[in-house]
Amino acid sequence: MFGYYLDLALRSLKRSPGLTALMVLAIGFGVAASMTTWSVFRAVSGDPIPWKSSKLFVPQLDIWGPDSRKKGGYNDIADAFDYTDAVALMRDHRGKLQSAMYQVSPSVVPADAAKHPINVTGHAVFSEFFPMVDAPFKYGSGWSAQDDQNRSRVLVLSDKLNQKLFGDVNSVGRSVDIEGKDYRVVGVVAHWNPQPRYYDVVNTGGFVGDGAEDVFLPFNTAIDVGMPNNGNTNCNAIPKESGFVGLQHSTCVWISYMVELDNAAQVESYRNYLEGYMRQQQQAGRFNWPPKYELRVLPDWLSFEHVVPDDTKVSLLVALGLLIVCLVNTAGLLLAKFLRRSGEIGVRRALGAPRNAVYAQFLTEAGMVGAAGGVLGLLLTGVGVACVGWVLPKDIAALAKLDVSLLAMTLLVAVVATVLAGLYPTWRASRVQPAWQLKSN
Amino acid sequence: MELRPILSTLRRHKVTSWLLVLEIALTCAIVCNAVFMIGQRLHRMNLPSGVAEHQLLQIQLGGIGPKSDADAQTETDLAALRQIPGVRQATMTNQLPFSFGSDSNGTLMLDPHQQQGTAQVAQYMGGVGLLATLGTRLIAGRDFEPGEYVDFDAAVQALHDDNTRGLPQDLIITRGLAERLWPGESALGKTVYFGKALPFRVIGVVANLARPKNHWDGVEYSTLWPIRMTSAEGASYILRTAPQDRQAVLKAAVAKLKQLDPNRVVLVKRTYDEARHEYFANDRAMAGILVGVIAALLIVTALGIVGLASFWVGQRRRTIGVRRALGATRGDILRYFLTENFLLAGFGIALGMVLAYGMNLFLMVHYELPRLPGIYFPVGAAVLWIIGQCAVLGPALRAANVPPVVATRSV
Numbered sequence: 001m002f003g004y005y006l007d008l009a010l011r012s013l014k015r016s017p018g019l020t021a022l023m024v025l026a027i028g029f030g031v032a033a034s035m036t037t038w039s040v041f042r043a044v045s046g047d048p049i050p051w052k053s054s055k056l057f058v059p060q061l062d063i064w065g066p067d068s069r070k071k072g073g074y075n076d077i078a079d080a081f082d083y084t085d086a087v088a089l090m091r092d093h094r095g096k097l098q099s100a101m102y103q104v105s106p107s108v109v110p111a112d113a114a115k116h117p118i119n120v121t122g123h124a125v126f127s128e129f130f131p132m133v134d135a136p137f138k139y140g141s142g143w144s145a146q147d148d149q150n151r152s153r154v155l156v157l158s159d160k161l162n163q164k165l166f167g168d169v170n171s172v173g174r175s176v177d178i179e180g181k182d183y184r185v186v187g188v189v190a191h192w193n194p195q196p197r198y199y200d201v202v203n204t205g206g207f208v209g210d211g212a213e214d215v216f217l218p219f220n221t222a223i224d225v226g227m228p229n230n231g232n233t234n235c236n237a238i239p240k241e242s243g244f245v246g247l248q249h250s251t252c253v254w255i256s257y258m259v260e261l262d263n264a265a266q267v268e269s270y271r272n273y274l275e276g277y278m279r280q281q282q283q284a285g286r287f288n289w290p291p292k293y294e295l296r297v298l299p300d301w302l303s304f305e306h307v308v309p310d311d312t313k314v315s316l317l318v319a320l321g322l323l324i325v326c327l328v329n330t331a332g333l334l335l336a337k338f339l340r341r342s343g344e345i346g347v348r349r350a351l352g353a354p355r356n357a358v359y360a361q362f363l364t365e366a367g368m369v370g371a372a373g374g375v376l377g378l379l380l381t382g383v384g385v386a387c388v389g390w391v392l393p394k395d396i397a398a399l400a401k402l403d404v405s406l407l408a409m410t411l412l413v414a415v416v417a418t419v420l421a422g423l424y425p426t427w428r429a430s431r432v433q434p435a436w437q438l439k440s441n
Numbered sequence: 442m443e444l445r446p447i448l449s450t451l452r453r454h455k456v457t458s459w460l461l462v463l464e465i466a467l468t469c470a471i472v473c474n475a476v477f478m479i480g481q482r483l484h485r486m487n488l489p490s491g492v493a494e495h496q497l498l499q500i501q502l503g504g505i506g507p508k509s510d511a512d513a514q515t516e517t518d519l520a521a522l523r524q525i526p527g528v529r530q531a532t533m534t535n536q537l538p539f540s541f542g543s544d545s546n547g548t549l550m551l552d553p554h555q556q557q558g559t560a561q562v563a564q565y566m567g568g569v570g571l572l573a574t575l576g577t578r579l580i581a582g583r584d585f586e587p588g589e590y591v592d593f594d595a596a597v598q599a600l601h602d603d604n605t606r607g608l609p610q611d612l613i614i615t616r617g618l619a620e621r622l623w624p625g626e627s628a629l630g631k632t633v634y635f636g637k638a639l640p641f642r643v644i645g646v647v648a649n650l651a652r653p654k655n656h657w658d659g660v661e662y663s664t665l666w667p668i669r670m671t672s673a674e675g676a677s678y679i680l681r682t683a684p685q686d687r688q689a690v691l692k693a694a695v696a697k698l699k700q701l702d703p704n705r706v707v708l709v710k711r712t713y714d715e716a717r718h719e720y721f722a723n724d725r726a727m728a729g730i731l732v733g734v735i736a737a738l739l740i741v742t743a744l745g746i747v748g749l750a751s752f753w754v755g756q757r758r759r760t761i762g763v764r765r766a767l768g769a770t771r772g773d774i775l776r777y778f779l780t781e782n783f784l785l786a787g788f789g790i791a792l793g794m795v796l797a798y799g800m801n802l803f804l805m806v807h808y809e810l811p812r813l814p815g816i817y818f819p820v821g822a823a824v825l826w827i828i829g830q831c832a833v834l835g836p837a838l839r840a841a842n843v844p845p846v847v848a849t850r851s852v
Contacts, residue, residue, distance in 0.1 A: 022748040026741050033737045037730065070557065105503065107706055119503055119706040238601045238636075242594060314478065314808055315727065318734050321471040325464055325738060329745035332460035336752035387733075428456070 002364065009365035016337065020369065023333045027373025028380055030326025031414045035377065036384030037319035039406055048194040052134065053298040056198075057095075057259050057267070059274055061085055062292035063251060068236040077292060079305065080202045080234065080253035083223075090126060090219075094273045095259035096266065099129035102255050103203045103231035104222055106215070109177040110165060120161060121230070122215035123200065124222035130156070130187075132260045133199055138162075140172035140187035143218060147186075151224050156187040156216040181225060183217070196307045198298060200256040203231030229254045271295055323413075327421045334369070335425035338362055342432050349434035362426040363419055370418025374411040381410050447781050454753070458785060461749055465789025465825060468742045470796035473821040474804065475731045477813050482728040486721045488660055490538035491615070491649030493576025495684040496529075497713035498691050499537060501677040502698065503706045511671035512592065514702065519568070521701060522678060525693045527686040530574040533669070533676040534567035537713065538651035539720040547664070551622060553638035560659070562618060563652040566593065566668035567679075572613070572647065574681050577665075580616060582629045582645030585609075585667040593670045603637050609667045613645035617661025677709065687712050742825075743832040750778065750836035761840055762847030771841040778837035779830060786829035790822045797821070 013020040049056070062077040063085060069075060081089075086100035104124050107117040129135075130142030139162075143154045155176060162171055162185075175182045193212035217227070228244045231254060239250035247254065261267045271293075278291030296304060345358060385406075451458045515533060522531040536544050545566070548558030565571070572584050591609055599607030612633075619628035628643045635641060650663040670676035678698075682690045695710055754761075761774055801813040 018751065019748055022744050026744050029737050029741050033734055037734070040730075107503070117704065117706065119708065238597065240601060242597060314804065315730050315734070318471060318475055318731065321467060322734055322738055322741075325467045325471070326741050328460055328464045328467065329741055329748075332457055332464065332745060333748045333752075335457055335460065336749055340752065340756065384733075388730075424456075 001360070005361045005364040006368070008361055009368045012337075012341070012365055013368065019333060019337055020372075023330055023337075023369050024372045024376055026326050026329045026333070027370060027414055027418055028376030030323045030329075031374060031377035031410055031417070032380030032384050034319040034323040035381045035406065035410045035413070036388065037315050039381075039385055040315070040388060048196055048198045049134065049298070052260075053198075055260050055262055056132070056298040057261055057270070058296050058298065058301045059089070059257055059259060059270075060294040060296070061274070061278060062289070063253070063287070064236045065287060065289040067289075077294060078234070078253045080232070081255040081257050082251050082253050083248040083255060086255040086257055088277070089257065092273070092277070094270055096262055097128040097132040098257070098259040099126040099132060100219060100255050100257050101125040101129060101200060102219070102222075102229050103200065104215075104217065104227050105230035106178050106217075106227055108161070108165070108215075109180070111177070118164075120214035122213050122217065124217050124219045124227065126219050129199075129216070129258075132258065133194075136190045136192055138188045138190035139170040140185070142216075143186050148218055148220055151220045152218060153181060153183045153221055154186045154218060155183040156189060157185055158189055158212050158214045159191050160212060161214040162188045178215075178217075179225070179227070189216075196302060198302060198307075199258050200231070201302065201305045201307050202256050223248065231256075267295070323417065327417050330369070330373075330418055331421040331424060334366055334422050335428065338425045338429040341429070345429055345432040346434045349432065355430045358430040358432075359426055362429050363422055366419050366422025366426065367415055369422075370415040371411070373418060374414030377410050377414050378407055381406070444780070444784070447777065447784060451781070451785070457749060457752075461745065461785050462789040462792065464742055464745050465786055465829070466792035466796055468738050469790050469793025469821055469825050470800050471738060472735055472824070473793075473797040473813065473817045474800050475735050476821070477801070477817055478810070479728045479731050479735075481810070482724040482731075486724050486728075488539075488651060489649055490651045490717065491575075491577055491647065491661075492538060492713065493681060494713050494717065496576060496681050496687075497537075497574075498680040498682065498687060498694065499677045499709060499711055499713060499716060500680070500691075500694055500698065500707065501675075501709035502672040503708045511673040512669070515568075515669075515671045518678065518698060518701060521697050522680060522694055525690060525697060527682045527690045528680050528694070529683075530570050530681040532568045532570045532574045532679055533671070534565060534571060534575070534679050535670055535674075535676050536563070536565060536653045537677075537679070537716060538653060539717050540653050544653035547635050549622075549664070550634040550638070553634050553640070555634075560618070560621065560662055562614075563663040564666055565650065565663060566666045566670055566676075568669040571665060571667070574679050575650070576681060577650050578648040579613075579645055580648050581627070582613070582643070584645060585611065585613070590667040590669050593668050593674050596668050600636055600639070603639070605639055608639065610642060611644040611667070612641045613647060613665040614643055615647055615650050615661050615663045617649065617659065618663065619643070619646050621659065621662065672705075739828060743828055746782065746829055746832035747835060750782065750833045751839075754778070754836045754840040757840070758843055758847055761843045762845055762849075765843065765845035766848040774843070775837050775841040778833055778840055782829050782833040782837075783826065786826050790825055793825070794818050794822070 060077050060079055061081070063082060064078055069077075081100065090098065090100050101123050103121070105119060105121050108120050109117045123129075127143050127145050127148050130137075135142070135156075138159055140156075142156060143152065146152075147154050155178075157165070157171065157176070162168075165171070165176060166174065171185045171188060174185050176185060177183075189212075191212065226244050229247065233247065233252050233254040235250065235252035237251055239246040239252060241249060259270065261270055274293040274295060275291055278287070278293055281287055282289070282291060348358065349355075519531050519533070522528060545564045546561050547564045549560050549562045551559050567574075569585075569587055569590055572579060589609055589611060591607060595607040596609070599605065614622075614628060614633075622628065622633070623631060628646055631643050632640045633643065647665070649661055650665070651660050652658070652663055672678075678694070680690060680694060691710060691712065695707055698705065698707070764774065765771075797813065797818070801810070804810040805812060
């Protein structure tokens, strides 16, 4: 029976090619525009580590006090850490896994003396950083907690820098000269470029282009050799001493912190710990204001830091509006088309076809229009996503990729939406009174 | 033209008419808001920077290891850069208008005992020739004298010690800031306070100098300080040259800096135009997407009108024939369909205006957009009416060509 309806639908669509083309065009356009905008939205708002984001937390401590908020005219407490507190929290080690980190940009001196030194980007982190963020290793692994303690000169390279320095080989155990000092390679991270750069949005703003980070060094080692911070620094008072050491002794915030907590009990106890830590600091005379802290789970943290640009949300709304307009349009056209065939429906009904048969026939036809619109929409979505490249900044556009799920979604949205739009016209068609139609003809 | 027959016909096609009205209303609402958002972006992208945009080059260096002789090195570099043919001026500065990266801001106070700052202002620091190199126009007072410049290190130390020695005594502000602080008065000779109530005298006013970012605080609230910085402190070399010489000078300058000390890494080398282009990339992208969406919307709506009008014309062939046989001219028939579309579009536009206003309210609450100016309503209405008339013209002409003889045929 379905085959018969398909045949009927095809005949009907062929009979008025103009109207059919209009409907297909409208659906194709609407679906493509919505999907293109949505793909951008999905790319920038996507959870970078969905299997674990509910276990990753970012603490914040009120180390500047209410006066600085009043003076600065804002309500939020510092979103990064000063050196003192970052080190204290690492020492107390109350989470399951945790790491303080800061952004560095050292120069790597190639072994080949003829080559120029190259500037690389990276992060100074603790050993627990790698298991916490599930960094994928190609060779070797992260360093040990012992290396953190001993302030060892070890490092983890990106796949890209490894290729550049050593060629595509397992370089674990070899050494790399960074600013005149030798570091032993303990691991090479396979291609890993999470977007947004969730572990340190304070310094990266979330999006850092298509380049993965080149190096990871032990935090303590980087501090020891005086490798300066390459990220943001915010101060509420000018440091007493100049330079990087001055920064470490200051109340300026420049260190990101992340902690993994596996269940509600751990979260609760970590909250108590933060509260206790702040109280203890207050008693020690560091602060003269009541303890205040925040502990945000990663998705909340990303939205708090406005990592997802408002722009994409607005454009998503606009795209949704466009889809609705297209559906209203399709509904109107389908209605026109179906009612034109009142005579045909009358004959079928008079010959004994039940209302359900009319439903089946016309919804099949609507579905076919939807499928055709979907195929056109697929093509146009492809064009749209390709065009996103020359309108959007590269780092965001690179994320708006055409993948199987997007294509399937486009087709599905097109068919479902058209069938929905066809419901009312079909209902109207099924109400046609056979007697009237037969009489007037 | 008699409207009653048109209205009574529409009443018989209630649902299709309503769908068309709804479509036009939604289109109207979305297009009004989208055009408004595009306008916002374009306004931002065209904000004046106050510098000689097409004449500036920026080079930022990163050193390897600590540098003790950064001051001497910077002086040597600048002297060499000024020798390059085509370079008119050269200096160092900590930031440029509309640029990425960290920016330097300070809290300005008008009274030393104030609890809360008067304004957050951008702090531009640079060496001798800062104004001339940036091409920022002085409109009152004077530029800094060569003897007034101090070193960055000394200034930071002085700020920390709360000691005015080692700090400059004077500064230059923008006209926008002057008007904000002392409306209708001359700013020259007035005193402002920074840090823990350290006084600074205003000796000059420049026409404009936009902030690096933080536009929401007031784009034009900037101050200029005679403070010499070095690459080690994150400052960039700024060169001014003729627009056509930029690429050649940039290449020569980078080569010269590498030659003076090969152990340095070039972090940034670009023309100011490139920097500005990059800064507004997001706004351009958003405007681009919105233009695409508007075009798609208008096309879809026009297609819808064509489709429904064609359907109606087909359905009413007989009636049209009868009217023609009874003496109606082609013009009458054409006018009938145009008027019908005008009416439907009118209903749609009226509903659309209400929707547009509601949508704008929603965006104002959730996305901090300003209120939609009134001018968008009549313009949006006119555009939709014109599109509607154009879309219906084809089917209407076909209707006008229906011969009277149709009336005598049975379908």
